[in-house]
Amino acid sequence: MDDLEYGARDERGNWTPKQPAATAPLFVFPPRPVQLLKWLPSYFLPYNVIFFVSAILWWVWVVPPLEDMRSLSWNWTGRLFIINVLAVLAWYFVFELRLYIQRAQGTRFKYNSRFPSDTPSKRFWFESQNTENVLRTLLSGVPIWTLLQILVLYGFANGWGRLIDPGQNWLIFACLCLIVPVIHEFHFYCIHRLIHTRFLYKWVHSVHHKSVNPSPWSSLAMHPVEHLLYFATIFYHLILPSHPLIAIYQLHVAGFGAIPGHVGFHRVELGENRSMDPHAYIHYLHHRFFEVNYGDGLIPLDKWFGTFHDGSKEAHSRMKERLRNNI
Ligand SMILES: [Zn+2]
Ligand SMILES: [Zn+2]
Numbered sequence: 001m002d003d004l005e006y007g008a009r010d011e012r013g014n015w016t017p018k019q020p021a022a023t024a025p026l027f028v029f030p031p032r033p034v035q036l037l038k039w040l041p042s043y044f045l046p047y048n049v050i051f052f053v054s055a056i057l058w059w060v061w062v063v064p065p066l067e068d069m070r071s072l073s074w075n076w077t078g079r080l081f082i083i084n085v086l087a088v089l090a091w092y093f094v095f096e097l098r099l100y101i102q103r104a105q106g107t108r109f110k111y112n113s114r115f116p117s118d119t120p121s122k123r124f125w126f127e128s129q130n131t132e133n134v135l136r137t138l139l140s141g142v143p144i145w146t147l148l149q150i151l152v153l154y155g156f157a158n159g160w161g162r163l164i165d166p167g168q169n170w171l172i173f174a175c176l177c178l179i180v181p182v183i184h185e186f187h188f189y190c191i192h193r194l195i196h197t198r199f200l201y202k203w204v205h206s207v208h209h210k211s212v213n214p215s216p217w218s219s220l221a222m223h224p225v226e227h228l229l230y231f232a233t234i235f236y237h238l239i240l241p242s243h244p245l246i247a248i249y250q251l252h253v254a255g256f257g258a259i260p261g262h263v264g265f266h267r268v269e270l271g272e273n274r275s276m277d278p279h280a281y282i283h284y285l286h287h288r289f290f291e292v293n294y295g296d297g298l299i300p301l302d303k304w305f306g307t308f309h310d311g312s313k314e315a316h317s318r319m320k321e322r323l324r325n326n327i
Contacts, residue, residue, distance in 0.1 A: 001108060001273065007109075007266065020315070021285065021297070021310040024299075047279075072150070081143070084142050084149075084255075085138065088142055088256075092137070092216050098268075099215075099263065109275075116211070132210075133217035133221035136222065140224040140227050144224060144228055152237060152238060153244055156247070163243060164241045183250065203223070213264065216262055216264075219258035282295075
């Protein structure tokens, strides 16, 4: 594919899309029904459908029936941890293999022309962005993800939450499934703003921002405190009337869904003339400029609070002005 039809490359080889980044037409006033209808399929496809199906698989095959989770045993908790590890390895490796190891599309559509493995840096453990990121994902990311998952499943089994019956309360069940990505966006925006405060940035969030040129394994490369805050999104399901399957879905949106913003490519080629939009641009701009795009654009929170950067020169001037005035 010719990426120059979609954007331009500067003298360093970095690629920028022609089309500025846009937030979803979901929470806009006045409503834009035509735009909303055009956008709607991308709300489901491909990511949220994949994560919902994976949550069903976990609920049916990976975790035992709710009554068996009334007590903690290595049997089900250990099995859940191992399967979470294997699933994370497989899911992240698919993107890493195709785009960064095989380099199947070279630097076509790649925002930053350099591949992290070509530029070892002392900032990272073993001078390797990938090695540190994989280790942080596996040593703290997946264990904390699994720990919170076990806690909430154990909680549901012991009557902590407000468990609904999908058969009787199918409408609430369906509505909750639909708003899981919205809950994720709201929660992510809130904790993200929190960890950009001076103290927490220095001691916690700067770990994630070491990847200025993010790649798939940057997605869950976080300080353990950030992992805890990030995956705490599952606790909404102990407060709302909910169901363990939806709680698992919420975690899959967080855990597997961290990848889109960190792919590093604007489009992922699927063949000669086919490609998909991985929704990477908004969060790529966050990794590049730090104090913009705290959310992923599903709720236009950054627009409401004046921190949205769409990649254009005008947005860049606005950001500089804001930072000069220290707002
Ligand atoms: Zn990130
Ligand atoms: Zn950040």
